[in-house]
Amino acid sequence: MTTPIADYALLSDRHTAALVSRTGSVDWLCAPRFDSPSVLGRMLDPRAGHFVVCAGDPDAEVSRRYLDDTMVVETTWSGAAGTVVVLDALATGAADDPHALCAAAPRLLVRSVECTAGTVEVRIELVPRPEYGLVTPLVSLVEGGVQVRGGADVLVLSAPVPLQVAGAGATGTVVLRAGERVTLGLQHRTTSEPFPAPVPEAELDEALRTTIEAWRTWSRVHQGYQGPWRDLVHHSGRVLQALSYHPTGAVVAAPTTSLPEQAGGERNWDYRYAWVRDASLTLEALWVAACPDEAHQFFDYLAASSAAQVLGGDDLQIMFGIGGEHDLTERELGHLAGWGESRPVRVGNGAWSQRQIDVYGELLGAAHRLVAQLNPEHPGATAWREFLIGCADAAARRWQETDQGIWEVRGQPRHFLYSKLMCWVALDRAIAMAATLRAEDRVDGWRAAAEEIREAILTQGWSDTAKSFTQSFGSPDLDASNLMIGLVGFLPADDPRVLATIDAVAERLTDARGLVYRYRTEAGANSDGLAGEEGTFLLCTFWLAQALAASGQNERARQVFDRAGRYVNDVGLLAEEVDPESGDLLGNFPQAFSHIGLINAAWAIARAEQTG
Structure with a gap:
């Protein structure tokens, strides 16, 4: 079923953009620029790639908003077993100069998941398809996450939880209890650049914090x-x-x-x-x-x-x-x-x-x-x-x-x-x-x-x-x-x-x-x-x-x-x-x-x- 256009929210680091749906699926991401070929493109074809982070309960109620004065999206799933909140952002880099917002964007999509009540199963699924879905990449497990290589693109998913590789993608589930949190990060590079290592979770959390502060300072x-x-x-x-x-x-x-x-x-x-x-x-x-x-x-x-x-x-x-x-x-x-x-x-x-x-x-x-x-x-x-x-x-x-x-x-x-x-x-x-x-x-x-x-x-x-x-x-x-x-x-x-x-x-x-x-x-x-x-x-x-x-x-x-x-x-x-x-x-x-x-x-x- 086609996701309505109105179901998407915008993420941006002022170099490129991502669109994330109400169901927690990033269905559009071009890298490294707005006009580059997509690496995630399900918005235009079910086979063109996506990155899902969401509650496993399909009956959970969903609400979302931008955090005040930012372009960081907060999505909340409230189900019978508990509540989970996801913060999504394209990292901007340091917030020292409000006139240079996103000057040194690290090309990093951060997705932070926190359980705020009860116990919630969280589903993770990355299916990258570079070059507008033309490329089926090689996906392999590395210490601290997953590496993706296909065509001219390299993606690294940093994940502090176990993932499995299947069908040129990676999947996993994690059960969170109230007060627990995991943060994931998806980096993009080209094959002409050094391959990045997975980013430690503490650094991902800091990247999210500085992004929130950068947007609020600019505003x-x-x-x-x-x-x-x-x-x-x-x-x-x-x-x-x-x-x-x-x-x-x-x-x-x-x-x-x-x-x-x-x-x-x-x-x-x-x-x-x-x-x-x-x-x-x-x-x-x-x-x-x-x-x-x-x-x-x-x-x-x-x-x-x-x-x-x-x-x-x-x-x-x-x-x-x-x-x-x-x-x-x-x-x-x-x-x-x-x-x-x-x-x-x-x-x-x-x-x-x-x-x-x-x-x-x-x-x-x-x-x-x-x-x-x-x-x-x-x-x-x-x-x-x-x-x-x-x-x-x-x-x-x-x-x-x-x-x-x-x-x-x-x-x-x-x-x-x-x-x-x-x-x-x-x-x-x-x-x-x-x-x-x-x-x-x-x-x-x-x-x-x-x-x-x-x-x-x-x-x-x-x-x-x-x-x-x-x-x-x-x-x-x-x-x-x-x-x-x-x-x-x-x-x-x-x-x-x-x-x-x-x-x-x-x-x-x-x-x-x-x-x-x-x-x-x-x-x-x-x-x-x-x-x-x-x-x-x-x-x-x-x-x-x-x-x-x-x-x-x-x-x-x-x-x-x-x-x-x-x-x-x-x-x-x-x-x-x-x-x-x-x-x-x-x-x-x-x-x-x-x-x-x-x-x-x-x-x-x-x-x-x-x-x-």
Whole structure:
């Protein structure tokens, strides 16, 4: 039986991530990076590997939570014979510097099991399958645990209890009485590195303790938001921190690949990369729920990844690998059944080669947020200025081109309104930063291009038939991205055309639950080049709440926010979409964009209520 997406919790050391189910099974772990092949992948196929630590009583009641101010999961099994508590964490390393959380992650999954009442049998099962399940490894007992070798991967399970090897895996049971505890650790290395020895239990306990303290120190130092939905906002900030890759500052869209937008469908994508389009929204969310340090690091990563393309006059790539890689060629893993038989399973993402002209606006919007902190005398300032000037010039030059749009449709390119809007944003923000960029001589040209874009959007992007701004020029179809028209300052948030667009989205682009679709996927003029349908999009629902708040409709904004916020799972995580029929979470998980939307909407509502 397929485990529901909402049944998982996220573990992270800011280098990679693991997903652990309510039943105590780690069903997703890529190592050593977010975008590495999985060594545990049961989430995408029953044969692709797992690591279970759970109570042996199948009738035990299960509850779980994140320990306060951390990304450490506590799962409690309460049965007739007793209670056992498991703490799961990807170890972060020492907590000396809260600004360097997970700087030296030891690549260690720690699972601590304690009996708190009665007597409980605990089941342990490790079935590793490296390279997305392609490799059946050699598993052998060593002193203090188990060693696994397969392909390029080496795993060592440290276990202070006897285990048995069978079927290219290891199993065992241990009976714990009240007050007794055992701690296990799973390390990853490659065959090019020295093989690690099992870690003594006392060191595993210390690694868990320092991880808890590291997350709490970071939260205490970095999280100051005090508005409505404070706990959700702070938790979402930690999720964004957990989805960031420490060595570069890249924020992955999600730590998973190919979790479907429709159960059994083909809309299955690899999200373990960083998108330029997320930049300004991510920076705003990091500013609210994390801190400027993370915001600066993320922008530095984007600039370093893309500057050469802009300065060379090439298309600005829309996404990059977490180390700054450009080639993200997509391929299908035909040996995997997919979550819930949703094929194909893909790694890489073909959208990397798409043309999306909105990215210039996202980059300039992100830079504008940081402009007060830019040091014009910094040694790298000249390169920054040239890069940002190049983005503005490209927006002025290319805004009339067709592209694939924000949603990366795989149909024919079109004149998407959102793409034109973000070209306007690029120019508007560049004009505002002209003195910092030392580009006053370009302002007249940028302003003229911005006015041309404005005229085109107002005349060709508005539909009298739809009584709304629409997805593309000359189309009657709605698109939730047009909610951004008032949010980016193109028109006042209470302009009648903005209000009409808000109402059109609320009335005609929502499901019975009041959640918002990105757009309608029916075949015809609005075809996106893919078969099947998708769920409602949580980011777009939060956009609706944010747009309502910006236009002074605070009560409606709160209602919409609460509708979307209702879909956090029991440990406060959001996927990309919601199934309009069942209400189940769909898509890659947890989804950074959904948590970004939550943070920015909560902040918008807080500001609206303070000023209203």
